[in-house]
Amino acid sequence: MRVLRRALGTLLVLGAVSCTAAQTGDARAGDDPPAALTPFERLLPAPLSVRAGGPGYSFGPGTVIRTGPGAGPEVRRVGELLAGQLRGPDGPALPVVAGVRGDGIRLRVDGAEDGLGDEGYRLVSAPGGIDIVARTPAGLFRGGQTLRQLLPVSGPGTVPGGTVTDRPRFAYRGAMVDIARHFFTVEQVKRYVDQLVPYKVNTLHVHLTDDQGWRLAIDSWPRLAQYGGAGEVGGGPGGHWTKEEYRELVAYAGERYVDVVPEIDMPGHTNAALASYAELNCDGKAPPRYTGVKVGFSSLCVAKERTYAFVDEVLGELAELTPGRHLHIGGDEAHATPAADYAAFMDRAQQVVGRYGKTVMAWHQLAGARPAPGAVLQYWGHDRTSAADRAEVVAAAKAGHPLILSPADRVYLDMKYEAATGPGLSWAGYVPVARSYSWDPGAYLAGVPESAVLGVEAPLWTENVATRAEWELMAFPRVLGLAELGWSPAAALDWTAYSRRLAAQGPRMEAQGIGFHRSPDVPWTR
Numbered sequence: 001m002r003v004l005r006r007a008l009g010t011l012l013v014l015g016a017v018s019c020t021a022a023q024t025g026d027a028r029a030g031d032d033p034p035a036a037l038t039p040f041e042r043l044l045p046a047p048l049s050v051r052a053g054g055p056g057y058s059f060g061p062g063t064v065i066r067t068g069p070g071a072g073p074e075v076r077r078v079g080e081l082l083a084g085q086l087r088g089p090d091g092p093a094l095p096v097v098a099g100v101r102g103d104g105i106r107l108r109v110d111g112a113e114d115g116l117g118d119e120g121y122r123l124v125s126a127p128g129g130i131d132i133v134a135r136t137p138a139g140l141f142r143g144g145q146t147l148r149q150l151l152p153v154s155g156p157g158t159v160p161g162g163t164v165t166d167r168p169r170f171a172y173r174g175a176m177v178d179i180a181r182h183f184f185t186v187e188q189v190k191r192y193v194d195q196l197v198p199y200k201v202n203t204l205h206v207h208l209t210d211d212q213g214w215r216l217a218i219d220s221w222p223r224l225a226q227y228g229g230a231g232e233v234g235g236g237p238g239g240h241w242t243k244e245e246y247r248e249l250v251a252y253a254g255e256r257y258v259d260v261v262p263e264i265d266m267p268g269h270t271n272a273a274l275a276s277y278a279e280l281n282c283d284g285k286a287p288p289r290y291t292g293v294k295v296g297f298s299s300l301c302v303a304k305e306r307t308y309a310f311v312d313e314v315l316g317e318l319a320e321l322t323p324g325r326h327l328h329i330g331g332d333e334a335h336a337t338p339a340a341d342y343a344a345f346m347d348r349a350q351q352v353v354g355r356y357g358k359t360v361m362a363w364h365q366l367a368g369a370r371p372a373p374g375a376v377l378q379y380w381g382h383d384r385t386s387a388a389d390r391a392e393v394v395a396a397a398k399a400g401h402p403l404i405l406s407p408a409d410r411v412y413l414d415m416k417y418e419a420a421t422g423p424g425l426s427w428a429g430y431v432p433v434a435r436s437y438s439w440d441p442g443a444y445l446a447g448v449p450e451s452a453v454l455g456v457e458a459p460l461w462t463e464n465v466a467t468r469a470e471w472e473l474m475a476f477p478r479v480l481g482l483a484e485l486g487w488s489p490a491a492a493l494d495w496t497a498y499s500r501r502l503a504a505q506g507p508r509m510e511a512q513g514i515g516f517h518r519s520p521d522v523p524w525t526r
Helices: 019-024 073-087 137-150 186-199 243-255 273-274 305-321 341-353 364-367 385-398 433-437 470-473 476-485 495-504 506-511
Strands: 050-052 057-060 065-067 096-099 104-111 123-128 129-134 155-157 163-164 172-178 203-207 259-266 326-330 359-363 376-379 404-407 453-460
Touching: 019 073, 050 155, 057 129, 057 404, 065 073, 073 096, 073 104, 073 137, 104 123, 104 137, 123 137, 129 137, 137 163, 137 476, 172 186, 172 470, 172 476, 186 203, 186 243, 186 359, 186 470, 186 476, 203 453, 243 259, 243 305, 259 305, 305 341, 326 341, 359 364, 364 376, 364 385, 376 385, 385 404, 433 495, 453 470, 495 506
Parallel strands: 065 096, 065 104, 104 129, 172 203, 172 453, 203 259, 259 326, 326 359, 359 376, 376 404, 404 453
Antiparallel strands: 050 163, 057 155, 123 129, 123 163
């Protein structure tokens, strides 16, 4: 059944999914204008539970943010960041003060709130103020993002009375950006972080290297960025990030409780590296730089010890720059590497990751080799993926390897919405907004229990995405559906209810200057 609407003062019940509409992806929002949603009903992702009722809190001039008791510097930092987000460029001052006595927005960490987990929170709104309680500062931050959605897009106003109790379904809720095929600056990626955090995305996967470009400076191998980074698809100038720019992104994301997962793809997708250093090629000859979009033709030389010095030094520098626990080593589409060589290479690459104290993450092709203990596999298969490939992934999951689900015909953001979409590709089929949302990660792969699913991620590949406008058109609004699939309880995953919540986000995306795709399946307000 659908999510039930209740009058103010009653519990918002999140009903079970309407499987018929959800699984086909053909459901439409309907022709009749929907009734106006209350602020709680507009929240995206849908929270675990809401009890709406009573008068709310009037937010405006004179409002303060209070932290405590005993709040440390991190809680104060959450308060300062929330103050900036709520204030905006022209809003009222929001002082952050110590202590939770008095009206205002009160932030409090309570380690006894075991039911909330590491990112959950409880938000209570009443005339005397708003209380946000969590076990961790990260939970306080997530609660603050919910508060932002309860306020009018224009800024000050009344936060409705009631209680939101919330926690995520999956620990990993990610988005991936490919800066290798077309180069994008740190500032553009930071903008994406800001667009994602209101929807509780907590991981940014950055695809740093590929055949067309190497995008991060490596001191021990300087030509990787200097030469290998000087190009992109179509022959543009490319570019690369300095180490300091990468650190800046990692810090910026980390302040917003978003972990950065860097990816150095290997042993395939490596032409930019092979062009930069002849010694990485088995014949000792460097190929020309590549500006096309074909895949599967390049490979590091598995037989050379120099290759493993390269892997060690590159991953060592990357590990030093990255505080998060994961390093992604790619491993997909290594068609130019014989299967036995692929397995041998990945054995050694995984050992390097472990030596630097990190956990391996790789595309699901690693399941066909020998995944290291605890290695995380990212599944990008789709409805036409062979039964044998799926079986390898299921077996790896049953052997204890957590899965991140990124089915290409659901959440690859570079897939066209329809034939008329300007940028993007269609090798996995067209992916309209309804199809992108209408699947259940916990039941997606037959034979894989929900407990084996670490989370979900929406990749945005850039073979045919070259500008910020194209990036945002392809990502929005589909990435918001991914955010809900990762956060909200399974019972809330209903397309009709979601399409209305999504429509309510239209004015917020417009206020951010996002040129999003106005799907005809969504009852946008105009």
